[in-house]
Each structure stands twice: as C-alpha cells, then as structure tokens.
Amino acid sequence: MFFEAAKVQLIVLDAGFFTIIVIIFSFLRQHYKEIILQNEILEIRNLSKSYGRLKALNSLSLTVKKGSVFGILGPNGSGKTTTLGILLDIIKPDSGEHLWFGQKPDSALRKRIGALLEQPLFYPYMTAVDNLKIIADIRGVHYGEIDKVLEMVHLSERKLYKYSSYSLGMKQRLAIAAAMLGNPEVLILDEPTNGLDPKGIADIRNLILEVAQHGFTIILASHMLDEVEKVCTHVLVLEKGEKRYAGPVNEALGGSLIVEVAARDQEQLQKTLRQIPEVKSVTRQNGIFVLDVHDDLSPELLNKKLAEQGVYLTHLVVRNKSLEKYFLELLSE
Numbered sequence: 001m002f003f004e005a006a007k008v009q010l011i012v013l014d015a016g017f018f019t020i021i022v023i024i025f026s027f028l029r030q031h032y033k034e035i036i037l038q039n040e041i042l043e044i045r046n047l048s049k050s051y052g053r054l055k056a057l058n059s060l061s062l063t064v065k066k067g068s069v070f071g072i073l074g075p076n077g078s079g080k081t082t083t084l085g086i087l088l089d090i091i092k093p094d095s096g097e098h099l100w101f102g103q104k105p106d107s108a109l110r111k112r113i114g115a116l117l118e119q120p121l122f123y124p125y126m127t128a129v130d131n132l133k134i135i136a137d138i139r140g141v142h143y144g145e146i147d148k149v150l151e152m153v154h155l156s157e158r159k160l161y162k163y164s165s166y167s168l169g170m171k172q173r174l175a176i177a178a179a180m181l182g183n184p185e186v187l188i189l190d191e192p193t194n195g196l197d198p199k200g201i202a203d204i205r206n207l208i209l210e211v212a213q214h215g216f217t218i219i220l221a222s223h224m225l226d227e228v229e230k231v232c233t234h235v236l237v238l239e240k241g242e243k244r245y246a247g248p249v250n251e252a253l254g255g256s257l258i259v260e261v262a263a264r265d266q267e268q269l270q271k272t273l274r275q276i277p278e279v280k281s282v283t284r285q286n287g288i289f290v291l292d293v294h295d296d297l298s299p300e301l302l303n304k305k306l307a308e309q310g311v312y313l314t315h316l317v318v319r320n321k322s323l324e325k326y327f328l329e330l331l332s333e
Helices: 002-039 080-087 128-139 144-152 168-180 198-213 225-231 249-253 266-273 299-308 323-332
Strands: 040-051 054-065 069-073 095-100 113-116 186-190 217-222 234-239 242-248 256-263 279-285 288-294 313-320
Touching: 040 080, 054 080, 054 095, 054 217, 054 234, 054 242, 069 080, 069 198, 069 225, 080 186, 080 217, 113 168, 128 144, 128 168, 144 168, 168 186, 168 198, 198 217, 198 225, 217 225, 234 249, 242 249, 256 266, 256 299, 266 279, 266 288, 266 299, 299 313
Parallel strands: 069 217, 069 234, 113 186, 186 217
Antiparallel strands: 040 054, 040 095, 234 242, 256 288, 256 313, 279 288
C-alpha cells in the first residue's frame, strides 16, 4: 500500500515538474522574442521602387540593430536617397514593407526618429537658439532641450550668433542638433559631410561618433568610402538598387590581407607567387607586387614559402584591406 501511494506521488511530482519546465520554456521563448524585437530598430522586407523604367530599388531586405552606426554606401543613383525616403514615408514603395521597432510606421513611431535629408531652411537673420525654438514649437518639444543639443554639437558658444555668420560645417552641426530635438532613438543622416572641407568632414565624423556614444542608433547614407569605414559599425552596399553586401564593416574587411612584396629577381618572384594557393591575386604597382591573400597566410609563412623556392624578399609590408578596395571589388563582379 505504501509503495502504491509513493508511486502515485512520484507520478504527480513528475507531471508537476514537466508542467514547470513547459511554463519556463514558454516564458523564455516569449521574452527572448521580445528581446530580439527590442534589439531590432529597423526591419526592411523586400522593398522595391521604380521610376518609369528605372529600377531605383530591387527587393531590398535587411535589419538594423539598436546602437549601431549603419552606413548605406553606393555611388550616385544607387538607391540610397530612395531608401531613406521610403523609411521616412516621403516616398511610397511599389512593393515590400518596413517596420520600425517591430511595428508598422505611424505618427507616434516617427517621433522616435530624427532625420537630416537635406540642408534645413534655417532663417539666416535669426540665431541658432531662435531657429531651434521654431523647430521645437513644430514638434512640441520643450525649449529646455535646445541648450542640451547645442552642447552635444559643440555650438554652445555660438548659440546667440546669427545663422548667416556660420560656416558650412557649423550649419551642418546645427542641422544635426535640430534632428536630435525631441530625444529620438534613431538619427537618419543623408550625406552629412557633403560639400565640407577636410576639417569640416573630420569634425562631423567625430561628432557622429560622439552622438553614437549617447545611445543613438544612426543610419548614415554616403558615397564617401573613408567616412563609412571610419564611422560605421555596419554597412549596406548598393549598386543600381541592388544589395551587394550588408553586414558588419569588420567582416567586410577581415576576409583577407594586402601584402606588398619585392625581390631582386622580380620575374622569379612573380612566377613563384602565382604557385602559392593562398595568394588570391597579384598586381604590379611601381615595381612592387601587391598581393591579395587569405588571412591564414601569415607574412612569416609567405616569406618562408618564397625562401624555400630560392626567392628572398627585399620588401615586405602588410596592411589591412580598405573599404575602398572591397567596394571596388564588389562593383567589378
């Protein structure tokens, strides 16, 4: 009798334990999905747009994670501005959809997004503060935020100067400040360094990095390779509306190394290099061979393989592949 009761109790315990496991699993699955959705700021699903016979965007899909600086890179006419226009509901796509924060866009969600698509039309005879007050009134933002955003873009000392006295770089910084009014979670910037001199470009680049450290997710469209390489964590490469690459910048650049080599017998060096499987390509530039090699071929191993064939190097330099080289390789395929 005792054993029968114990057996029943054990069955009950097993059933209860199984129920607890199911509840825990369901809880974890639900909250894992919520965490994933919270981490995804933007999801694009098969967006397409045509202007007559011109296909500006062809079935574009990607996701943008929270906290990333996401670059959209491509030559003029690649579809960058069309993409941003669709994301801001300025342009209507032919097909596909996009989700902000896991939801379809509406007026409430758009308040969580700040944008700089073109040079804003600030009043030249008004100060930076007065110009931002107008924008704050339109958006229903408290004036107390103005000093905060001006400080973030390093214009506090010039906030009472007229807009007409600003340099082009200062005007661009004020435009970024305007985009940050209302404390949005996402900033969309279209060619933010366009027309700036080298110092202005460097200032805006550093500003974008500083703004990103405050927790903003930034989507940046540019045709400047150096800008995207130095600022962005992720990149989308567009060509004639087609996605050529989307992912982390370091993954795009980490697949191979660039090695420069030279030797006294250049002909023998070139012949030997072409026999090494890890050497992907060999080009000659100003008396030096530039190699694109797999990352498992270290400089030491390359030097050893050449020496075993009787080729001794007089020049050996290793550098990482640049985004410019990767970009040109993609467009040449």
